[in-house]
Amino acid sequence: MTVAVVLFTADLRLRDHPPLHAALRSADEVVPLFVLDPGVHAAGFDAPNRRAFLADCLSDVDDGLRRRGGRLVVRSGPVDREVRAVAAACGATEVHLAAGVTAYAHRREERLRRELGTAGVALRVHEAVITAVAPGAVTPAGSDHFAVFTPYSRRWSEQTLRTPLAAPRAVRVPDGVHGEPLPGRADGSGTSPGLPPGGETAGRDRLARWTRSGGLDAYEERHDDLAGDATSRLSPYLHFGALSAVEAVHRARARGGPGAETFVRQLCWRDFHHQVLAARPEASWRDYRTRDDRWRGEDDAAGDIAAWRDGRTGYPIVDAAMRQLRHEGWMHNRARLLTASFLTKTLYVDWRIGARHFLDLLVDGDIVNNQLNWQWAAGTGTDTRPHRVLNPTVQAKRFDPDGAYVRRWVPELADVDAGRIHEPWRLPEDRRTALAYPSPIVDLADALTRFRHARGRD
Incomplete structure (x- = not known):
């Protein structure tokens, strides 16, 4: 009886899963395995919203496997050590996984190759999925x-x-392979109340x-x-x-x-x-294209950064987006661009501060797309327009002309008409005071002058 292990990583599904498909072809029994690696948390890439969504995904994979006669084995610890231990426990001769595309994933594959090689277990790496x-x-x-x-x-x-693969009809898991209880969504704290359900x-x-x-x-x-x-x-x-x-x-x-x-x-x-x-893995935290920026940071822009994070900048479209992020753990792509441009080019704050905040909250917080989209907005990334500055008011009138998006997330402005909702500072003073909504933290004209001077465009 031949046995193979399938290491699930960023492929938490049963349909179109090449490593699982290959393992089921090559072995009589298969151990579907997921390892909760503390290295992910230690590296700062963990976040409550993603932990909760991950718990849903693992539960859904386990449910699907159980309907097919199998189950998902979950272990905690260094991934190379846990995979080797599971392979030894079930007598597996092969471990299958999909190729990674990040620096962390490449290091994981190298550690697995070394650890399994000393045990005489073959590592089968399939095309990235x-x-x-x-x-x-x-x-x-x-x-x-x-x-x-x-x-x-x-x-x-x-x-x-390639043609997507169907989900397997049956998965036979050998006896005697022990795992841990599946993590539950309730195991995490600090999750956004509007977080969507996870899973295939x-x-x-x-x-x-x-x-x-x-x-x-x-x-x-x-x-x-x-x-x-x-x-x-x-x-x-x-x-x-x-x-x-x-x-x-x-x-x-x-x-x-x-x-x-x-x-x-x-x-x-x-x-x-x-x-x-x-x-260019270093582009996750370093400028892809240097602009010789002398960004403001936590020391000299603490108030502006806090206002941006809390959705209290005085620019309704920015504040609506930042409040949506905190409530849902998600934000519309246009809103991501607006808020990133506002932080980096209007407030002239280091893009890494914004990227870190997004990673702390986004359920789709992806070190690849999050960081490179931030660099694109900051003008330090690929294929970018480094000197383009988005005016939040102009953008708001274009993409939220009736103010419905702002009214949903900034209830202080719910009764302001469409003609003024994106410029509440133009309301009469007594009306502004009654709204209890902050005044703009920065003058857009002054901010534009500062940015152009910083980029040598004045």
């Missing part, structure tokens, strides 16, 4: 990655994606309902509508691998139309960032 097109699959001449999106997207679109079942249901309701068809024209909430909200499920990016692309292309094309383009942007950070 967190992206639609694996990092490094397409490269420009003379470089290990694309630094500009447009040529990357052309090459990306030419790739033939919830993710597939979200995708089906969004598509069925016309969300995909209308995506091209509505995806920037803040109040309409017309985006897919699939990012947490893609981040944890509860949904397959390959399957998402296939399903969108099968639907066709401008909305599907725009949605697929967003998935391409996601892969673009993955291939950048795979080649």
Whole structure:
């Protein structure tokens, strides 16, 4: 009787799971394993919202396996040590996992290869499943990655994606392999009250309902509508691998139309960032392109940073977005761009401070896309417009013209009409005082002058 271990990582699903599929082909019995590695917490990449969502994902994987005769084994400890212990306990000769795309994942694979090699257990690493097109699959001449999106997207679109795999019909797990109780969502504290449910079942249901309701068809024209909430909200499920990016692309292309094309383009942007950070892992915390900025930090901008974090800047669209982030652990992509631009270019605060705050709260907090999107907003990243400054009031009038988004998240302004809701400082003084809403913490004209001077554009 042959046995294999499948190490689940950022692929918490049963459909379209190449390592699981390969293990079931090669062995009579399979141990589906997930390791809660304390190294993730020690590195600062853990957060209450993601722990809660992860608990949902693990529970859903376990439920799916039990319906097929198996179960998920969960262990805690250094991943290389725990995988070796499980392999020894069940007599496994192979361990299967998907290739990682981050520096942490690469270090994990190296440790596993060393640890398992000393035990005579083969490590089978399969193509990365967190992206639609694996990092490094397409490269420009003379470089290990694309630094500009447009040529990357052309090459990306030419790739033939593999056919998504069906979920297995049965999974036979050997006896005598012990694990720990599954972590529960209630085990974490400090989670956002509006956090969505995690797991493959919830993710597939979200995708089906969004598509069925016309969300995909209308995506091209509505995806920037803040109040309409017309985006897919699939990012947490893609981040944890509860949904397959390959399957998402296939399903969108099968639907066709401008909305599907725009949605697929967003998935391409996601892969673009993955291939950048795979080649330049230091860009997670260092400028991809240096601008010689002398950013303000916690010491000299503490008040401004606190106001930004708390949604008390006096600019309603910024405050609405920051309050949504705290309540839901999620934020509309347009709102992420606005709030990041405001912190880095209007307040001239180091992008790393904003990126850290987002990672502390986002349920889809992804070291790849979070950091590189922050760098894009700050003008230090790839394919960027370094001197472009977004005016929050102009953006608010464009993407929340009736003020519905602001009214939802900034109830102090619920009774302000659309003509003034994005500029409450223009209201009569007695009305402003009655609102109990802060005055702007910065003058936009002064902020623009400061930024242009800092970037040598005055």
